[in-house]
Amino acid sequence: MTPELKEAIDKYLSANKVVLFMKGTKMFPQCGFSNTCVQVLNTLSVPYETVNILEDESLRQGMKVYSQWPTFPQLYIDGEFFGGCDITLEAYNSGELKEVLEKAMCS
Amino acid sequence: MAATRSITTTIATLHTSSSVSDRPSPSHVFSAASVANFPPRYHAQLGRLRAWSSAAAASVGGFSSSAPFFLGAFADSIMLLGMVRVRISSSSSLRFRGLGLQAMVAESRSVQQGRSSGSSSSSNSVMMTELLPKKLQEIVKMFEAVPDPRSKYEQLLHYAKQLKPLGKEYLTPENKVQGCVSQVWVRPSVKEDKRFYFEAESDSLLTKGLAALLVEGLSGSTAQEILAVTPDFIQALGLNQSLTPSRSNGFLNMLKLMQKKTLQLYMESEATSSVLSNSVIPVQASSSSSDSSKGSKTDLHKMLESSPPVFEKNSTMSSGGVVTTKKAVIEEKLEEALTPTELEVEDVSYQHAGHSGVERGATETHFNVKVVSESFEGRSLLKRHRLVYDVLKDELQTGGVHALSLITKTPREVSAAGKT
Numbered sequence: 001m002t003p004e005l006k007e008a009i010d011k012y013l014s015a016n017k018v019v020l021f022m023k024g025t026k027m028f029p030q031c032g033f034s035n036t037c038v039q040v041l042n043t044l045s046v047p048y049e050t051v052n053i054l055e056d057e058s059l060r061q062g063m064k065v066y067s068q069w070p071t072f073p074q075l076y077i078d079g080e081f082f083g084g085c086d087i088t089l090e091a092y093n094s095g096e097l098k099e100v101l102e103k104a105m106c107s
Numbered sequence: 108m109a110a111t112r113s114i115t116t117t118i119a120t121l122h123t124s125s126s127v128s129d130r131p132s133p134s135h136v137f138s139a140a141s142v143a144n145f146p147p148r149y150h151a152q153l154g155r156l157r158a159w160s161s162a163a164a165a166s167v168g169g170f171s172s173s174a175p176f177f178l179g180a181f182a183d184s185i186m187l188l189g190m191v192r193v194r195i196s197s198s199s200s201l202r203f204r205g206l207g208l209q210a211m212v213a214e215s216r217s218v219q220q221g222r223s224s225g226s227s228s229s230s231n232s233v234m235m236t237e238l239l240p241k242k243l244q245e246i247v248k249m250f251e252a253v254p255d256p257r258s259k260y261e262q263l264l265h266y267a268k269q270l271k272p273l274g275k276e277y278l279t280p281e282n283k284v285q286g287c288v289s290q291v292w293v294r295p296s297v298k299e300d301k302r303f304y305f306e307a308e309s310d311s312l313l314t315k316g317l318a319a320l321l322v323e324g325l326s327g328s329t330a331q332e333i334l335a336v337t338p339d340f341i342q343a344l345g346l347n348q349s350l351t352p353s354r355s356n357g358f359l360n361m362l363k364l365m366q367k368k369t370l371q372l373y374m375e376s377e378a379t380s381s382v383l384s385n386s387v388i389p390v391q392a393s394s395s396s397s398d399s400s401k402g403s404k405t406d407l408h409k410m411l412e413s414s415p416p417v418f419e420k421n422s423t424m425s426s427g428g429v430v431t432t433k434k435a436v437i438e439e440k441l442e443e444a445l446t447p448t449e450l451e452v453e454d455v456s457y458q459h460a461g462h463s464g465v466e467r468g469a470t471e472t473h474f475n476v477k478v479v480s481e482s483f484e485g486r487s488l489l490k491r492h493r494l495v496y497d498v499l500k501d502e503l504q505t506g507g508v509h510a511l512s513l514i515t516k517t518p519r520e521v522s523a524a525g526k527t
Contacts, residue, residue, distance in 0.1 A: 031459075033510060068493070069493070084492065087489060
């Protein structure tokens, strides 16, 4: 994790409210778990960015360190790590995800 | 190797055979002159192909003596088709009486592949079938001798019908084979003669046949014989055409589970009967039992160590030489760190086969993990998941585990859910 990489990630996260670090892209998810997150976010019709970590190995390893989370996908809301697929799905089912997203959109 | 055999000798034999057999003479297909015009590389390959096909045909048996040469002619046509498309149009007619070339080449290609893979693996399998229990050896030989996939399949179904049903009380999660599309249970038992016998049950006829094959092949063997079995024999059975990758994976897991349970049972029976009072024998953590004790090396382990490695590359060998799977390691670590009231670890790698970054047929890369533990009390989902990830840090970073689907609950949540 170089300082440049960290800075770049910091910057990206402050510029974009909802970011999903995933395998593949929004249009072409390459993993079942990543796809689940994409579908959930699509259903909530919230604008979000995706980052394909398969494209860049240093980013892939970097994100694991940055988030202290060993797997993908990784969902960030308002610059904060929200969770992986399981957490996102459960939060969606409980309504918590919608709440958090709405709060983020308003701020 | 036959590559050194000169092309002229090969063609000479073709000529002699053609006068003997009543099949259409292959010699009119290629005149010796035209073949000789081909670059040396082709000659070597032609020679090799002929050698394979004749060796293979000879080893399978049941063919007329003209067959090897018949196949040899096909070798020529395949070589030509494959490499020298331009020349075909100018060479003499490749048509044989009554059959279209396409169909024949296709058939011979599959025959070739079946034959050549049969012959090359049979040389390997001769070496390692000696390591297999007698009964399994016989079964493998029988399958090798029956080349037709349809017949192999029918033989499997035959086994399925013969399989004695397993008592319902044994259809437990502990006995269930992981990573199999259908449900398969296996139950080992050991008799006074220290030999192991198996029973199995399955809800699908095909997997029943596969399980029955293993039951037949492994029952009556000693623990060492069973543990010495390497999965290569599965190749020798030649069932690849009848089994999808997930079925083959399931078959492999059946074998693994049988071996794992044999080891467990063996250790338990030795523990009760042996005089090794000063050592504690480690038992692999099964999904619901929670008393796994750490143990030191015993004479048993040293004995088992000397036999060839049992599991293939996906499992890890602990330093004591006792074979463990990633699943077992995960279970152990979680048991220790979280003292769960409920723990379930399931290998679902087969669901992710073909996934980017996961090789086909890989196992132990994706797991479903359900943990119910007091330690989750008062912690957010995120914190709970982080906790689990921390415990399994090594597996995730370097152990080849790609993903964990986590269900993390507290005992209170589980009982509350149960009441609704």
